[in-house]
Amino acid sequence: MTGFLYVLTAAFMWGLIGVFTKFVLSQGVGALEIAFWRAMFGWVFFFTHALLAGQARAHRSDLPALFGFGFICVTLFYGAYQVAIRDVGMALAAVLLYTAPAWVALLSRLVLKERMTVVKALCVGMTILGVACISLGPKLMSGTAIELNAVGLGAGLLSGFTYALYYIFGKKFLYRYPTPTIFVYALPFGALLLLPFIDFTPKSAETWLMLAGMALVTSYGAFSFYYAGLKRMDATFASIVATFEPVVAAVTAFLLFGEKFSMLGYAGSTLIIGAVLMVVLVRPGAEKAVESEA
Numbered sequence: 001m002t003g004f005l006y007v008l009t010a011a012f013m014w015g016l017i018g019v020f021t022k023f024v025l026s027q028g029v030g031a032l033e034i035a036f037w038r039a040m041f042g043w044v045f046f047f048t049h050a051l052l053a054g055q056a057r058a059h060r061s062d063l064p065a066l067f068g069f070g071f072i073c074v075t076l077f078y079g080a081y082q083v084a085i086r087d088v089g090m091a092l093a094a095v096l097l098y099t100a101p102a103w104v105a106l107l108s109r110l111v112l113k114e115r116m117t118v119v120k121a122l123c124v125g126m127t128i129l130g131v132a133c134i135s136l137g138p139k140l141m142s143g144t145a146i147e148l149n150a151v152g153l154g155a156g157l158l159s160g161f162t163y164a165l166y167y168i169f170g171k172k173f174l175y176r177y178p179t180p181t182i183f184v185y186a187l188p189f190g191a192l193l194l195l196p197f198i199d200f201t202p203k204s205a206e207t208w209l210m211l212a213g214m215a216l217v218t219s220y221g222a223f224s225f226y227y228a229g230l231k232r233m234d235a236t237f238a239s240i241v242a243t244f245e246p247v248v249a250a251v252t253a254f255l256l257f258g259e260k261f262s263m264l265g266y267a268g269s270t271l272i273i274g275a276v277l278m279v280v281l282v283r284p285g286a287e288k289a290v291e292s293e294a
Helices: 002-014 017-026 031-053 060-097 100-112 118-142 150-173 179-192 205-230 235-242 245-257 263-281 284-293
Strands: none
Touching: 002 205, 002 235, 002 245, 017 031, 017 205, 017 245, 031 060, 031 179, 031 205, 060 150, 060 179, 100 118, 100 150, 100 235, 118 235, 118 263, 150 235, 179 205, 205 235
């Protein structure tokens, strides 16, 4: 339950990304520049934490893996998601991003040797269908066509795959390093690789404050809670709990900006909440029983 609450807290924090992004975009700051500053301010918070806790050092032999994590999960993830939004729209890009639980389930089986059970497969299916209902519901009900192209679809799937690697990398390296140590090396390297694609714009003090707040909540805070939870629970189940993020984002959008769910959106939220509850309620013994009955 402790691990579940940590990951759920991280999902709530990630669900606030849109609130910060809406404000900063309205100030004329580009999406990739937002990603850059989110990573760099996040690095400042993690580096300060690491220095105070004496956790800033990593073994030289592990630096390639840490830099690789920065390239895959910062440079590629942010870049691919932006391309997907540009080419296929926000709704479909979100669906492709939240194929992550399926990628996690597959990679957990191949890399971490975690068992693919009936309950895991059911939860993964419920979360993907739930996110699809939330994201695509308004367009499907209004009859608006969804534009598809190969580059956008490929970028969307890549964003889901690289997002999933957060979970796999966390399980692989958490036993060796505290969370701050991982991000001290990964965040600046990944952010620097974004530099060639960014056009920097002048910013007000309020915009800088929002960028710093975004990094504090959605990078430093969210990843600290998430990896603390991942130490205590299965990677596949952690990725399912984290898909509570789009529900939080949708509720926040309704409360702050008046954006409403469609009926399919409510159905999708119910599926995601149901999958999250299954993660909490189905204990290992019960899971084996369900699998044997199936």
